Amino acid sequence: MSSWEWRRAVTNSVVLVEVAEEHGVGREEILRGTGIDPAVCSEPDGEVTAAQELALVRNLVTRFGDQPGLGVEAGLRMRLTMHGVYGLAVLSSPTLLEALGILVRYSALTTSFGRAWQQTDGAEFSIFLDDTEVPRDLRAFLLERDMASALNNWLLVLGAKPPLVRLEFAGGLSARMAPVFESVEVPLLDRDDPHRLVLNLAELTGPMPMASPLTAAHFEKECAELLERRGLHKGVAGSVREVLMRQMNGRVSQEEVAAQLNLSLRTMRRRLAEEGTSYRQLCSETYGSLAEDLLSTGLTVEDVAYRMGYSGAPAFSNAFKQWRGISPGRFAREVATQSHRSAVHH
Structure with missing residues (x-):
């Protein structure tokens, strides 16, 4: 994603403002220079550009010195239902594997700024995340936010730990991600770009708790239309x-x-x-x-x-x-x- 002018739900920015306020930084200060109108933060269907959200992230990271765990705080506040039609498409997917397919295809509708794709190799199902175009000083925070949000929502929806085989993080970030995955006891390894999450394919064939194929197809169609409206490639x-x-x-x-x-x-x-x-x-x-x-x-x-x-x-x-x-x-x-x-x- 070479341009950051595509639009994103304001929900992500609202959560960042809440985190700043809990750490004693007011809304006006944390939004300064971002171009985000405070009034937009109160609109249910409000949108900001990717560049504006990144500017807000930079304000947060600069103010607190890229403090480890700050991205986790933001990620733990994110709920799948905050992502609108995307969340509904995931929840109504027939199987876990199909839900992960939605996650990959429409990751730009979530907190992620990276490019995701999937790969099946024997008994392993891998999700790759390329965030090399994310500004370097924001990469750790954003990866913390993505991983904490993904793991927390998996636990909330499914009530069980994900069948992770291993996690491979680039940019020397595996140590930074260790606290996020402390509760799931999974090996964290260093690797070259991109990041890679490896799951046991055999454990992804089960049905989602709220599976509804017709509903899932309807909301996936809306996800595709939303991507188009927001100007994504x-x-x-x-x-x-x-x-x-x-x-x-x-x-x-x-x-x-x-x-x-x-x-x-x-x-x-x-x-x-x-x-x-x-x-x-x-x-x-x-x-x-x-x-x-x-x-x-x-x-x-x-x-x-x-x-x-x-x-x-x-x-x-x-x-x-x-x-x-x-x-x-x-x-x-x-x-x-x-x-x-x-x-x-x-």
């Missing part, structure tokens, strides 16, 4: 989505998409993996969302199948089940029921 995944949207019938091949993006198939797959997604996942998100939009207008399953270029309702129904885990008929009935209830309440 769309990456290769965004470019693939654009190609898919131009091919309504879903018959475009990976090779054709890669060619339209002037990439080799291997490079496209690698870049998508680095962004925490895959061609299959993007097809599911893109065509699933399009089908949902059409079904929500009241069109029949047969009409939607025709509009999306399928030979008939059976072929479309099979595809929709793969995308969303339920039949299009059931989805349409649930939408109609929800609309009826809303009309009655109003």
Whole structure:
């Protein structure tokens, strides 16, 4: 992320102000020079730029001399529900593994300023975090905040320790992170950039406590739209989505998409993996969302199948089940029921 002009929820900044105030530094002082209007801190949907939040972090770090543990204080105050649609997408994910996929794909909607991606290697599931573009003097604080927030929310939601195998931190920060993970007894190692969190893949297949595939798909769609509105870079995944949207019938091949993006198939797959997604996942998100939009207008399953270029309702129904885990008929009935209830309440 070479530019810090994309927007972030003001929630992160509000927490930083609260930490400063608890340490005896007033709101006016800690916000000085950040460009953040104090009034924005009271708006539920308020936003600041990434640059403004970083300026606030610098004020905090400068004022307290990059005190170890200060980032932990901020991280422990963060709740998953503070992240809006992102938090709801995570909570309603069908499995732990899919919840982590949301975390990776939409990490920019959380406290993180780094670039995240995932990798599976045998029995290990790894999350990489590249924060090398973060200002050097703020890196330790921000990593403390990210790690403390992630671990604390895992414990709050799941009530059990995460199945961590080892943690590998770059920049000589493993010792700084040790107090964050003291309660989980996991090896912390030094490594070159980027940071790496390794989990036991076999323990990530279980269901989330509040799993709801249809709800998760709805909120993930909103996460993607929110990223776009906030001006974040769309990456290769965004470019693939654009190609898919131009091919309504879903018959475009990976090779054709890669060619339209002037990439080799291997490079496209690698870049998508680095962004925490895959061609299959993007097809599911893109065509699933399009089908949902059409079904929500009241069109029949047969009409939607025709509009999306399928030979008939059976072929479309099979595809929709793969995308969303339920039949299009059931989805349409649930939408109609929800609309009826809303009309009655109003």
